[in-house]
Amino acid sequence: MSQTSFDKTIEAINKGNCSVGKISVFFGTPNKIRYSRSIGELPFDRFFHINRGSFSLINKSGTKISAGAGNIIYLPADVEYESYWEKPEEGEYILFGFTLLNDIGQRISFSNEAILILKDKNAGLNNSFSDAYKKYTEYGLYANIELQSDFFHILYTILRLREKNSLKHGDSSKEIYKAMLYLNNNYTSDITSEKLASMCNLSPTTFRVLFKKYNNASPIKYKNHLRMNHAKEMLSSGLYTVSEVSEIVNCYDLAHFSKLYKNEFGVNPSQDIPKSVEKYK
Numbered sequence: 001m002s003q004t005s006f007d008k009t010i011e012a013i014n015k016g017n018c019s020v021g022k023i024s025v026f027f028g029t030p031n032k033i034r035y036s037r038s039i040g041e042l043p044f045d046r047f048f049h050i051n052r053g054s055f056s057l058i059n060k061s062g063t064k065i066s067a068g069a070g071n072i073i074y075l076p077a078d079v080e081y082e083s084y085w086e087k088p089e090e091g092e093y094i095l096f097g098f099t100l101l102n103d104i105g106q107r108i109s110f111s112n113e114a115i116l117i118l119k120d121k122n123a124g125l126n127n128s129f130s131d132a133y134k135k136y137t138e139y140g141l142y143a144n145i146e147l148q149s150d151f152f153h154i155l156y157t158i159l160r161l162r163e164k165n166s167l168k169h170g171d172s173s174k175e176i177y178k179a180m181l182y183l184n185n186n187y188t189s190d191i192t193s194e195k196l197a198s199m200c201n202l203s204p205t206t207f208r209v210l211f212k213k214y215n216n217a218s219p220i221k222y223k224n225h226l227r228m229n230h231a232k233e234m235l236s237s238g239l240y241t242v243s244e245v246s247e248i249v250n251c252y253d254l255a256h257f258s259k260l261y262k263n264e265f266g267v268n269p270s271q272d273i274p275k276s277v278e279k280y281k
Helices: 005-014 126-138 139-169 177-183 193-199 206-217 219-237 242-248 254-265 275-280
Strands: 018-020 026-030 034-037 044-054 055-059 065-069 074-075 080-086 092-098 098-102 115-118
Touching: 005 018, 005 098, 018 139, 026 126, 044 126, 065 115, 080 219, 092 126, 092 139, 115 139, 126 139, 139 177, 177 193, 177 219, 193 206, 193 219, 206 219, 219 242, 219 254, 242 254
Parallel strands: none
Antiparallel strands: 018 098, 026 092, 034 080, 044 074, 044 092, 055 065, 055 080, 074 115
16 A cells, blocks of 8 residues: 555654744634635645634535534645635634655645544644644744644644544454554553453453454564564664663563564664664764
8 A cells, every 4th residue: 555645744754854844823713704725825734723613624626624623624735725614703723834844855745635634522732732822922033943842742642643533433443442552652561462452341362363353463463563663763763772772662682672673674673773873883
């Protein structure tokens, strides 16, 4: 399966191959029912957080988005769409504008059209957007430094909530989503399959069968996959030795760590440390 624009941009962010340009934050209430945006009208991408009201958007392709309080719509720059509020007098929103640039200074985006990036019924990010607006209006010269941190916090929270919603509502994974969520956030822990099964109110045998059916791997292999991917990221940074990374991912037996790593990537851990850094160390 080919990567989507969303996946490629997240991968670039995780690898440190992009930067965040100037950020702006705007608080507003709609002054009319219907809006139209044209290509080139706005120079930056936006996270459009709905505080109150019911909002709808129609992309040029014809796809429609309907959103309410707590929902976040991603609006890329240079796209055409029409939008409207059901009752403008009840609407309220915060726009978090930003530009993402790759390592050669080209703009990258999460999508080539507007998308509903998060349905957050509990409005968990309300405070984050409100705090960002306060910083933008009060911090002056150094606001952009603080807001870059806020951008990544908001993006991190969006990704985690999307993951949680996907696991919870996916037909094939809903029975084991609590265990999946736990492992994705705690893959260095020593939790057993029995405890994971208990989280899901399943017998250990049924849990293992369902887990392998959904992930094509046992819980232990899945956890090791996450650990080794994190290990690879740290080794590739050139900031850690093999033994340091082994301890960080809670694999204190260096020989066992090297075996797991080679099984996952086909090379020894030391081979993924940049050569210039390896000589220095």
